[in-house]
Amino acid sequence: MIRALMLLTLLLAAPLQAAIDLYQFDDNAQQDRFHRLTEELRCPKCQNQSIADSDAEIARDMRERVARMIREGRSNEEIVQFFVARYGDFVSYRPPVNERTAILWVGPVALLILGGLGILLLARRASRRVEEDDAE
Template sequence: MKRLLAAAALTLGLYGIAQAAIDTYEFANDAQRERFTQLTKELRCPKCQNQDIADSNAPIAADLRREIHRMLGEGQSNQQIVEFMVDRYGDFVRYKPPVNARTWLLWYGPYVLLGGGLLVLGVIVLRRRRVENAAVADVQLSEQERARLDALLNSTSAEKTSND
């Protein structure tokens, strides 16, 4: 019985591997293969969102790999291929989108938020210091309290000198 269960588990595990698509493309030379690898690592899968099209098993990623292979075969440059993908899927398809008016928030937004957070923190700290300083400055001793404080301070210093 144990052997039957082990065989069933192994068969189910291998079934998932057998279903994985393996793309095989023929290239004119190694430079073209290198360009294909670079482009598929540089472009993001529109469906998976955080995976490049080289590693994605999504059908759209397979289509994009085929399209890149076709365009490389036609002799198009890397820039032309990337521009085609950006025109079709937007700047999202690039892992490193260009800095322009549409992507300003993406590039500089975190720094703006960090600066704003530090500014708010600074304002809070300064307000607390002002409140503490104002509370200390507002403490005014009456004449009777001052005389008692002086007497205590003098008696303490007199005790210290006599003990030494």
């Protein structure tokens, strides 16, 4: 009975072991680069997860490609540019500043300024109403 239970436990644990990605590198520097790059690249399917955090098939493929390119001796910039060329600037958490990505850089600041102006105008309008009510 105990043997059957142990065998069942091992069979149920096998898929969990297969889900872990293990990559072999020549040294710790390559492994550190791999971890930095997989945190820096965004999963095209998940959109707000890095490829390190995503379980999507495309993220697994991207992690495998990053590991292969590191072993081939490619630079971090070459690796990021490969994925940007394939998936667009969105794949990088730090997209370059150019006309296509300007909204990503200017948009939040513009919204903050517009929101501040809106609050300022509402506050002025409210204070005028209070002054008018006090004058009556």
